[in-house]
Amino acid sequence: MANASNYQIDAEILGLEAKAAYNFALSNQRTAMDKIEEVLVSLRRVIRATDLHSKKLVKTASVTGPQLLLMQILQNKGDMTISELARDMSLSQATVTTVLDRLEKRELITRVRSQQDKRKVYPQLTHKGSKILESAPTALQDDFVRRFKNLNDWEQGMIIASLQRVAEMMNAETLDASPFLDVGALDRGEIERS
Amino acid sequence: MANASNYQIDAEILGLEAKAAYNFALSNQRTAMDKIEEVLVSLRRVIRATDLHSKKLVKTASVTGPQLLLMQILQNKGDMTISELARDMSLSQATVTTVLDRLEKRELITRVRSQQDKRKVYPQLTHKGSKILESAPTALQDDFVRRFKNLNDWEQGMIIASLQRVAEMMNAETLDASPFLDVGALDRGEIERS
DNA sequence: CATTAAAACTTAGACCACTAAATAAATATT
DNA sequence: AATATTTATTTAGTGGTCTAAGTTTTAATG
Secondary structure, eight states: OOOTTOOOOOTTTTHHHHHHHHHHHHHHTOOHHHHHHHHHHHHHHHHHHHHHHHHHHHHHHSOOHHHHHHHHHHHHHOSOOHHHHHHHHTOOHHHHHHHHHHHHHTTSEEEEEOSSSTTOEEEEEOHHHHHHHHHHHHHHHHHHHHHHHTSOHHHHHHHHHHHHHHHHHHHHHHHHHOOSOOTTOOOOOOOOOO | OOOTTOOOOOTTTTHHHHHHHHHHHHHHTOOHHHHHHHHHHHHHHHHHHHHHHHHHHHHHHSOOHHHHHHHHHHHHHOSOOHHHHHHHHTOOHHHHHHHHHHHHHTTSEEEEEOSSSTTOEEEEEOHHHHHHHHHHHHHHHHHHHHHHHTSOHHHHHHHHHHHHHHHHHHHHHHHHHOOSOOTTOOOOOOOOOO
16 A cells, blocks of 8 residues: 555556557447456456466475465564464464464474463474475466566556556455454455456 | 457557656666566455455355356356366366355256256256346445546556456466366465565 | 277365364453 | 453364266267
């Protein structure tokens, strides 16, 4: 939201482009519904693609999506309690516990109890866990990253701005739909609406 | 890919905008890695948002993501066999069967055996199923759609083009990673890489 | 025609992710 | 000290997903 590194490409900056896109839109006589349809369709394709990615990831890296996400958060943010992890991942405490169970069994993390407050548990990445983290995800995104690098600067900027816009609109949506942060009251699912 | 209704906003069409974005990029001294980071971050936020959506959907519409997706495909494409559904959803036959089992138990679909080829089964939406389909998903996307409609034409176009670009790059990726269509060899997961 | 192969679907067995509710332990509060 | 709150775990149940091993039906072939 108030992200310092936010691409703020708006009408002022991209004023010239606006005209071009507008003309293009007119030339194709695209209705509002058509556009929304296209947004949703391509959005779904993006989701689908990342989903397939993740599935492949599971085969390759031998960790599941949630497991990997958890490890990544651990790596980036360091010491966190279960509840904090749960909040970060939008999962319930219980779910995080079971995910941690599996990771612990495979010795990818260890549980370290806080000495100050013995209720708290700080999961720690093991060496083994860190190593998996290094190799796993990058391999899968390399292709995408390579393709992205090959784009023109303006196109890269456009994509970033668009994605941020979309994310923003979606977040706003979930926010005013549930004003109170409701950790762990949700379920698992896919994408909808063709 | 060769989609007739594809937004083909490229350098030729958006030439003017390119300069603006380029200048902007320069002014911020953004490195390639920074950009990729931003793409991945916002992509993940988009995924996360849709994920939360779907979770809420489950509460609201009383169907899960895959279940809804299946019913939507049924609604849009009509008669399909289990295998075709599986291919469409990138799932294994067996998985689709179990999803159908649950839908059938709740009387949202029925199984109709083909008379021509008695091996084939054509799942059909029941009246009850259709009704759920009507109300469920739109409610959730209304907010997003409303926001999208409020954008300028040029911005709508930009977003569509960007999303399609991203989807395309991702699909290309999954394609050359697995040249043969590999139905049902995958697992379930999340999004990764912060 | 009989056998074999292929296709479509289902079943069985095994995980993982998730939630809600119950429990246990530690800390805060009054 | 008694009670309440916080934090993490356990348990029970639902779903989604896969692979591998059946069925049943259809097509192919000798």
